[in-house]
Amino acid sequence: MFAESALNVRNKRVQNLFRILFLMMTVLLIIPVVIILATLIAKGGSIISIDFLFTDPTNGMTAGGIFPALLGTVWIVAVALLASVPLGVAAAIYLNEYAGDNWFTRIIQLAIINLAGVPSIVHALFGVGAFVIFFGFGTSILAASLTLAIMTLPVVIVSTRESLRAVPQAFREACWNMGATRWQTIRRVVLPNAVSGILTGVILEVSRTTGETAPIMFTGAAFFLPFLPQGVFDQTMALSLHLFVVATQVPGVPDNLPFGVALVLIAMVLLMNSISIAFRMYLRGKKKW
Amino acid sequence: MNATAKAMSEPVAEYAIRTSKLNLWYGTFQALFDVDLNICNGMITSLIGPSGCGKSTLLRSVNRINERLGYVRIEGNIDVMDKNIYDPDVELVQVRKQIGMVFQRPNPLPISIRDNILFGHRIHNKDNKSSKSDQNEIVESALKQVLLWDKVKDRLNQRGTELSLEEQQKLCIARLLPVKPSVLLMDEPCSALDPKGTAAVEELIWELRGEYTILIVTHNMAQARRASEECIFMLMGKVVEHQATEDLFVTPEQKETADYIEGRYG
Numbered sequence: 001m002f003a004e005s006a007l008n009v010r011n012k013r014v015q016n017l018f019r020i021l022f023l024m025m026t027v028l029l030i031i032p033v034v035i036i037l038a039t040l041i042a043k044g045g046s047i048i049s050i051d052f053l054f055t056d057p058t059n060g061m062t063a064g065g066i067f068p069a070l071l072g073t074v075w076i077v078a079v080a081l082l083a084s085v086p087l088g089v090a091a092a093i094y095l096n097e098y099a100g101d102n103w104f105t106r107i108i109q110l111a112i113i114n115l116a117g118v119p120s121i122v123h124a125l126f127g128v129g130a131f132v133i134f135f136g137f138g139t140s141i142l143a144a145s146l147t148l149a150i151m152t153l154p155v156v157i158v159s160t161r162e163s164l165r166a167v168p169q170a171f172r173e174a175c176w177n178m179g180a181t182r183w184q185t186i187r188r189v190v191l192p193n194a195v196s197g198i199l200t201g202v203i204l205e206v207s208r209t210t211g212e213t214a215p216i217m218f219t220g221a222a223f224f225l226p227f228l229p230q231g232v233f234d235q236t237m238a239l240s241l242h243l244f245v246v247a248t249q250v251p252g253v254p255d256n257l258p259f260g261v262a263l264v265l266i267a268m269v270l271l272m273n274s275i276s277i278a279f280r281m282y283l284r285g286k287k288k289w
Numbered sequence: 290m291n292a293t294a295k296a297m298s299e300p301v302a303e304y305a306i307r308t309s310k311l312n313l314w315y316g317t318f319q320a321l322f323d324v325d326l327n328i329c330n331g332m333i334t335s336l337i338g339p340s341g342c343g344k345s346t347l348l349r350s351v352n353r354i355n356e357r358l359g360y361v362r363i364e365g366n367i368d369v370m371d372k373n374i375y376d377p378d379v380e381l382v383q384v385r386k387q388i389g390m391v392f393q394r395p396n397p398l399p400i401s402i403r404d405n406i407l408f409g410h411r412i413h414n415k416d417n418k419s420s421k422s423d424q425n426e427i428v429e430s431a432l433k434q435v436l437l438w439d440k441v442k443d444r445l446n447q448r449g450t451e452l453s454l455e456e457q458q459k460l461c462i463a464r465l466l467p468v469k470p471s472v473l474l475m476d477e478p479c480s481a482l483d484p485k486g487t488a489a490v491e492e493l494i495w496e497l498r499g500e501y502t503i504l505i506v507t508h509n510m511a512q513a514r515r516a517s518e519e520c521i522f523m524l525m526g527k528v529v530e531h532q533a534t535e536d537l538f539v540t541p542e543q544k545e546t547a548d549y550i551e552g553r554y555g
Contacts, residue, residue: 100359170396177354178409178465179385188408189398 040266044259052260061224061246062253066261068228072141072236073268075229076216077209079145080152085202087149088156095157096164097186116154120214123151127219142232144220151215152205159204163197164190196283203276207269213240223249239265302371305330305472305502306351311365313346313355320346322526324365328519333494333503335517335534337510339549343526344506348474351504352388353381370471386413389465391475395457397449397464402441405449405460406431410467427467435463435493455486459493473497475505479512491516510550514538522546 055065091108099105127147137143167190175185213221221238223245229236243265247258306328313321320343328334336344349355351367353374366373374384386409397405406428410419419427428445432438437459441452449460458478465473475494479487494503494516507513513520513534520534522545530537530546541547 170392170394171398173392174396174398174461175408176357177352177385177390178412178468179382180408180412181382184412189400193399 037266040259040263044256044261044263047254047256047260048263053264057224060252061250062257066239066242066264068225069237069239069242069261070264071228072221073210073239075141075232075236076145076148076220076238077206079141079232080148080209081202081206083146084149084152084156084205088153089160089198091153092157092160092164093186096161097182097190112154112157115150116158118151120151120212123147124215124218126150127215132219137233139218139222139235140220140233141229141236142220144216144236144238145232147215147219148209148212151212152209155205155208156201159201160194160198163194163201166197167193196280199283200276200280203272203279207272207276210269210272211240211265213238213244217241217244239268302330304328304368305370306504307366307368307371308347309366309368311347311350311367312363313343313350314362315358316360320526321350324526324528326521326528326531328502328504330502331499332519333498333505333517334519334521335513336504336506336521336523337508337513337549338523338529340508342523344521344523345476346526347523348476348504348506351472351474352390353384354390386468387470388472388474389468389470391458391461391465391473391478393477394481395454395461397452397457397460399448399450401446402432402449402452402460403428403445405464406467409464413468431463431466434466434497435459436489436496437463453486455482455489458482458486458490462490462493462497470501472502472504475503477506477508480508487512510538522549524549 052065053070054067056067057069058064095105095108099108124147127143127150131137131143131146132139135143137146171189171193172185175189180188216238220235221241222235223237223241225235225237239261243258243261246253246261304327306326308324308326311321311324312319324343324347336348338344346355350363351369351374355361356363363375367375369384369388372379374388398408400408403424407424410424410427429438429442432441437456440456441447449457452460458481462473462478478494479490482490491512494505497503498518505513505517517534519531520537521531522529522537522541522543524545530541530543532542537546538550541550
């Protein structure tokens with residue numbers, strides 16, 4: 001009565017086939033990551049040292065360290081964050097907590113989606129026109145960071161909205177029905193519960209910003225500079241552009257140098273991603289509902 | 290003579306909620322038809338009727354939650370303590386403060402038990418910050434009123450969301466009390482609870498009568514019979530019968546009421 005029929009066997013075989021197919025596709029995803037990391041470590045690992053991280057490039061960038069580029073990237077990312085986070089979070093709060101579903105918010109949604117689809121090189125040209133020339137910031141950290149900020153705004157807005165949306169509606173109802181205003185509700189209940197998600201989104205955005213090259217190469221990042229930036233109106237070197245330069249523009253660079261730069265860049269990104277994941281796990285563990 | 294003197298010294302409305310010619314539409318669908326009700330002050334009144342009869346709609350229009358939906362249109366008056374809450378000079382925040390609401394699913398906030406109790410108090414008393422000992426007193430008295438104090442007094446910093454459902458629902462009632470509302474609305478407050486929890490919450494509601502006017506929607510006729518003093522039977526958006534609970538269940542005047550309480554539809 002419960003014995004296996006021929007149809008059962010056939011169905012099981014098909015089911016196994018698909019399971020293995022999908023498993024293989026998943027494994028396929030890992031391969032490029034592994035190859036990239038392995039190559040970078042194998043070819044660039046030998047050059048990594050404290051000195052490499054903290055000294056200036058020498059001999060027309062064919063030797064020495066990467067300190068100005070490393071510092072420049074930190075500058076650009078930090079200033080970009082200062083611009084995009086307040087703007088993006090505020091916009092997300094408005095859209096999720098205040099705005100009704102009307103033509104105005106739908107236009108804004110559409111604008112955000114389109115902004116996310118704009119190629120980075122177009123952002124770069126916009127940055128040149130708007131920040132370098134129109135606002136007169138010149139090619140500077142400020143112009144580069146603002147260009148990056150605009151580029152990453154959609155990510156901040158979308159990820160912030162996701163975390164706001166994850167706060168159960170029942171909490172808001174509870175507050176409103178005790179006479180709390182929207183702002184009191186946001187301030188006391190929604191934000192404290194969404195903050196872990198918002199921060200995670202922000203850190204992910206940072207890692208994206210770190211590697212961008214096109215938007216900064218016309219707006220603030222320099223090929224080579226003999227001095228470190230002193231403020232936001234200075235130009236600076238940046239890791240991503242430096243990688244491009246030593247890999248393609250300068251003759252006589254030893255093989256392990258570009259790989260070393262790439263390794264540092266990717267390590268920065270991975271480090272920030274892991275911090276973000278660890279942080280999210282920590283905060284998730286604390287929250288229960 | 291005595292009665293008059295008493296009435297003059299403390300003017301208490303005889304009816305906490307009075308509706309007159311209340312009609313309500315969701316878009317083009319009319320959900321309430323000419324509802325005229327007088328709900329006695331300090332009593333527990335239950336609203337019963339089959340699903341879709343408008344009892345929850347009625348309840349929800351008494352603290353103006355319905356209007357959040359946007360497509361709701363209301364005609365007529367709802368006077369709470371002799372003031373029409375739909376008058377233009379009425380502040381919504383005050384309505385929500387005076388008229389507390391308890392939901393079907395307990396919805397404590399994901400903050401400590403203590404902060405849950407103080408939440409309403411804090412938003413409505415921003416200017417005169419109360420001292421720590423005042424706050425302790427508020428928390429203790431609210432939790433004592435809902436018969437929860439002995440169970441949670443040693444873990445007031447635990448999250449409200451970590452309590453059992455029954456305790457959560459009690460907490461949701463307790464957090465309304467510090468702002469001294471005059472009316473408590475309850476939308477099937479026991480339907481998410483097990484029988485033991487239901488009994489406990491019913492007992493608590495019964496304890497609160499006299500101090501608060503309680504309007505409670507229930508699907509459970511046994512509950513209406515046990516835990517209310519007056520009972521309103523609604524059908525198709527109209528009030529069919531409003532009587533003392535015992536009378537409504539023993540000697541219903543309308544045939545529809547009799548059919549419903551005998552379980553012929555519902």
